[in-house]
Amino acid sequence: MNRRGGLATAAMVLPATVLYTVMLIVPVGLAIYLSLTDWDGYSADPAFVGGENYGEVFADPQFQQAAFVTLLAALAGTVAMNLLGLGFAVLVSRTSRVNSALRMVLFYPHVLSALVVGFLWGAILGTNGAINSFLTSRGAEVLPFLSDPDWATVTLIAVLVWAGFGVNTVLYVAGLQTVPQSLLEAARIDGASKWQTFRHVTLPAIAPVVTVNLVLSLITLLKTYDLVVSLTAGGPAGQTQTLAYLILWNSFHDGRLGFGSAQSVVLMVVTAALALIVTKLRRKADQGAAA
């Protein structure tokens, strides 16, 4: 490579690399550094406290609860979004007017943003919301969608799934359309049932799409924040706080930036670890598809 070529390459690589480093890598380093201090966010003398924050993080009952809710939402939500996504993809994969309208109906919540979705469902499921107003006007008991911790957790996950599985559906539809016609034809001639064809031909063929969807759902759900703000505000009794919500609360409401940063680092590690585990587990299936 001559000097001019080297310069051109540098001009192509450096802007993105520098920006990425300054805006993403440096902040990650900063978060790690801050997690070792007791900084409140503005005072002049943050003290270095070593791993103390991390010890406190794991002993903190609020963190334990938030970690439980976050993991539950991520795992249950991932399973639900992908089962529904794949199921409806099969249902609407044929190109037709009805099907394309249906895809739109399934996908539209993604256009609304999680914040709007939360406010909207809050107005529907709240104690004075549409459903409970309807029930009480018929003399029935109020359903504690958002006022009982178990209900509220399930409600939160259900709304996450409602708002998100349309994206999975669209991706699965695209995946299904790549399955070679000849394979399906062959399976049919061999007398395979529909389920057998799906299980042994379609599913292996779209394995990489499944992996993409699983990891996508998982990463998105692990950082659930906006919906908590607008739907439950972490309540009742702080039982539906997610990790992202708790981190920002600790950092900005309680002024414990160091403590919050330690939680951030934990969340980053958990996210990366879970994504890697899923990929490892799916690796065999993916390779089967490529072969």
Add this chain to the structure above:
Amino acid sequence: MRPARTRGGRHVVPVVLGALLSISLTACGGGFADEGGEGGDTGSIRLLVNITPNLTQDFWEDLVAPFEQANPGVDVVIEAPSGKGVSDTLQQQLAAGDPPDVVETLMADPALAPQLVDLSGEDWVKDTPLVEQAALDGKVYTVGVGEQAQSLVFYNKDAFAEAGVTELPSTLDGMTEAMGKLKAAGYLPLQTAGDFVTGLQLLQLTDPALAADHENWHQDVRDGKTTVGESMLPYLTLYRSWIDQGFIEKNALGLKYPDAETAFLTGKSAMFIMGSWFTATEAKADKDFEVGVFPAPVAAGQDSPGAQGATMAAPYMVMKATEHRNLATRLVEWLVTDEKAVAAQLAQDGNFRTGVEREFTPLEQDVQKILDEAPGKVAQGEGYGDSTLPRGFGAAWNTEVQGLYIGHTPEAVAQAVDSWVSSHS
């Protein structure tokens, strides 16, 4: 890894990264308690305020308009919180190095004090309400417009009459008894809610009883003479028993503050524990019954009425980083001393100030009487002045008290609160 090749470019990334990291880390350690400047007679003053159903953005704009007219070239910019509230927003702004000039609603605490202008030298601060109680180490950082009475129980007079409650409860046992009668008469005895209301109401209710046992409860907690959990346990137990007996709605956590106000004002519930600002809401509401008020009861054997929980109404602080210290200070002086400005703020949010006459509703007259008759006034929540609990106590307490609704035992709640306080001290 393959053997390193000898091209200089390889090391660019780590070097740049290291340099940038060190720049930003230095920036962090450098501290942000910027000293601003005194500033001239003109400019724009940013005022971060609390926005509530009573205190709307329009109210604030109108409030400061006369000040702007009297001071040509001065523009007071009302800033509404972008976060959950004033506290979060100020914290974010401080972190961003972009604090407002004046902050309303918060009280100075030791963590915040280095960011605030010391107003002790100003003559006019001496006559503002609760100014001594709110001082830190004898220094005045926060000045307010009036006082909010906190420990009030509003009640539906029709409901009390219907249930045959003829004497207003002066003890907590008496209150429990009244609740039984109210429930039998078909009312929800006590209106509660989720949101921030749950913990606030229990604090308001217990101020008088706590004050009888601890002259300065906050200080005793700080000194380790008692813990929050230990001193609150009897009342947590009482509250839990109210939930179990159906005196409090078990689904109340699904309600927000305005829902609770509406439920009480539409006659669904018989009692509502709230601060004096509720009188302003009451004055505006259409309703077909009369609202009365009595001071939060005391525990058995204590003198009644007990001390009244009292907080500073519309407290203001001037941020040290302001470029217009003189102007900002003058704005605060005007807000807490100008007769019309004070009266407008008191009326808008149902607050009181000795010596300031304004037109009272009958309910406000009752509250004024309770304030006059109270044997003392005590701090509430995180407290103020030198004896404060860690920042965020109010929210943490609220969360734990809500646990009573979802099956946590009073003992577990008390323990959780104590462990929060000790880990945040």
Add this chain to the structure above:
Amino acid sequence: MRELATESSVLTVDTAPPAPVLAPPPADTPATARPRPGSPPRRVLRWALIAVVAIVMLTPLYLLVLNAFKDQQDILASPFGFSGGLTVDHLVQAWSNPRFNIAKGYAITILFVVLVNVFSVFLAGPVAYVIARSTRRRFRVLMLFFLAGTFIPSQVLVIPVVYVLKTLGLMGTIPGYVMFETTLTLPFSIFLYAGYIRTVPTDIDQAAAIDGCGRYRTFWQIVFPLMRPVVATMVILNTFSVWNDFVNPQTILGPSSGLYTVTTGIYAAVGQYQTDYTVVFPTLLLAIAPLLVFFVIMQRHIISGLTAGSTKG
């Protein structure tokens, strides 16, 4: 959607080019050769399922539209129907809310969407090209370096980013916000672009080089025009993520900049008044209506564009 980049693909970076994740959808012929809906009971079942899911998905929208025209009492008394008259008063009020000028929110958000998309393409395209065309280890490492960014939840990152932007003097400014949002789009854009460019034959580059084109010009004039599908996909993804972002504009723009996006505006207008349904429904309706209309008109392009670009990558 930003996180669409997946570890599965990370692992294939070393064995370029990665296996196609999604292949091109054939134009007309349905590839999943499902026989036309079979026996009558099956058909009934299918339609019943479709009806149920349509109801579950659309009821919130129905409630939103209907209740935006009603009084609070009316909403509480009969949320699913009418008991009183309809009114546009609350919509008018929501429109003239001083805390949330919806037109201004739209204008600012559209500006952000445009800027982030332009900068994202401008920055990610060239570096993806270099990575795709190089066999050097250092560029494979660079790819991994960028991909690591997909695992970092931006909600968590925003706190330290505040200090970086503050150091640069860019807190509460449009450039600061656009820089951060653009950065968040880089990892996946680079990944997707690089995968796509690998499917473009290198002969084209060589021919250009013979014609005397430098590397930079080769990319922009020869290769980039071939990348339309993948750029379209990224633009759609980035548009969603910028449009829907809440915590980043909330934190970085703050209250003093006077700048708000549609989401932070909605939060300011609705957050404190969640119990007043005459604020909630009209504000939400006004805030999402233009976007929904746009989505319905463009849905075919949006949904197919979303997947088309990943066909080869």
